[in-house]
Amino acid sequence: MVRKTADKPEETPEQAGPLDRHLRDYAGYNIKRASNIMQSNAAKALDPYGLRITTFSALCVIVDNPDVTQSQLAAALNMERSNTVLIIDSLEEINLIGRFRVPTDRRSYALRATLAGIKRRDAAARALAKAEEERLVNLSPEERAQLADLLRRIDPLD
Amino acid sequence: MVRKTADKPEETPEQAGPLDRHLRDYAGYNIKRASNIMQSNAAKALDPYGLRITTFSALCVIVDNPDVTQSQLAAALNMERSNTVLIIDSLEEINLIGRFRVPTDRRSYALRATLAGIKRRDAAARALAKAEEERLVNLSPEERAQLADLLRRIDPLD
DNA sequence: ACTATTAGTTATGTTCTATAGCTATATTCG
DNA sequence: CGAATATAGCTATAGAACATAACTAATAGT
Incomplete structure (x- = not known):
């Protein structure tokens, strides 16, 4: 491609400061x-615990709310239902949670963490808290x- | 896949509150x-102005800092150099900026916004400010x- | 001169997010 | 009741941001 040449370096920027001011x-x-x-x-x-941010978040909600459904999970995490499926799949594949049929509504699954899931969550949560701590040293409680x-x-949340 | 059934709905969660508490x-x-x-x-x-967040951000920096290089841009926006290339490409394709050879360093390009680029930036910046305003009504200046x-x-920036 | 570094580029892969459409089940309501 | 509607989960797909490695050309350091 043909490129023109900047003949004169132009004046320096009017006001100084960072480029993204x-x-x-x-x-x-x-x-x-x-x-x-x-x-x-x-x-x-989270990586050493075999979790990504989304899988950790989902695991957290499931551990704290036994028998939550995927739709409830999606709503709580502000994500699309379709995107929860693979996240739940991957948590189930490594046996951190299970899908259980709900007798009263056979469309939905009740999600429950396994004992391993609870332990993994707890360990990962501690590691994450520690990692955040290091990033937030400049902020008081x-x-x-x-x-x-x-x-x-900004995020009305509920 | 075989699914077990949740025989008993279990106790309700110990402490109440949002699922993501x-x-x-x-x-x-x-x-x-x-x-x-x-x-x-x-x-x-930004969509009505044909800009994405990353292209708008880059355009902003270029408008405000004529003759900035791609490396400087990448550093300012905290992104990888490799990822600036396509962003710059797309801004150049729609003639909002130009790449100009620098006589003193023929490895780098001096990036400059065109008149159309400046106008587009200004219009998009106003629209974005207005859109943010609507989202931040709950926050005082x-x-x-x-x-x-x-x-x-959190982000040391400079 | 030889080496190391820098600017830009290309290719590639992962993750997150979003949309549309599908099946099975539940619910609403005439 | 039965038909229309809504919901839960799933599949497929796509866009966008982000990251890494490897390459070429040009510059800087020694």
């Missing part, structure tokens, strides 16, 4: 950057609570 | 949920500033 005015930009960091951090922490509060006012 | 203790979980909302919101706002501050202490 304009973008930093967007809450979404700041949230996304922080999210990326927390996500890759979490993924690394009050600030962390405030961050959670501000974020929940 | 355990997960809400993780900053990463709260950030991710808020991030998903802001991202899909931003994507919808002070709270938005505080959120940005807290997030930047």
Whole structure:
């Protein structure tokens, strides 16, 4: 491809500052950057336990809510029902949870964690808490609570 | 596949509350949920301008920093150099930016927005600001500033 | 000059997310 | 009751963001 040449390096940018200074005015930009960091951090922490972020999240909900259905799980995690299927499949394949038929509604499954699932969740949860801790050293407990509060006012949650 | 049946619906969960109550203790979980909302919101706002979030972000940086290189752009947006290539390609294809050879370093390109690129950025930026505004109605200006501050202490940025 | 580094590129793979359509079962309501 | 409608789970597929490895060309270091 033919490329033109920048004959003169032009004037230096009017106002100095970081290259992304304009973008930093967007809450979404700041949230996304922080999210990326927390996500890759979490993924690394969970990897030794054979869990991804989505499978860990699902496992967590199932451990804490025995007999939850896939639809309830999808709603709780704000994801599409179709996307829960493979997540549940992979948790079931490694015997961390089981699908059980519900006599009163044969369309749905009651999801239950196995003993191994509970143990795996507990261990992974501790590792994740520790990994987050390292990332949040700059925030006091009050600030962390405030961050959670501000974020929940963006995401109505319930 | 053979499925067992849940003979007894078991006891109701010990402590009540949302199904994801355990997960809400993780900053990463709260950030991710808020991030998903802001991202899909931003994507919808930018779509009419033919921009995705990543192309808009890149365009923004290029408009504000004429003659920035792809490596600088990648560093500013915290992304891999390899992933900037297709983003820059697509911005160039629709004539919003141009790649210009740098006489002093023939390895790199100086990226510059075209007039159309500047106009497109400005229009998209306004639409995005408006869309974010609607999502952040529950946060006062002070709270938005505080959120940005807290997030930047997670992401060291510079 | 020889080596190491940098800029851009290509190819590839994973993960997350979203949509449409399907089957089986439940529910609603005329 | 029976027909229409809704729900639960599943399949297939696609887009987008993100990451890694390996390559070429050009530059910088020694």
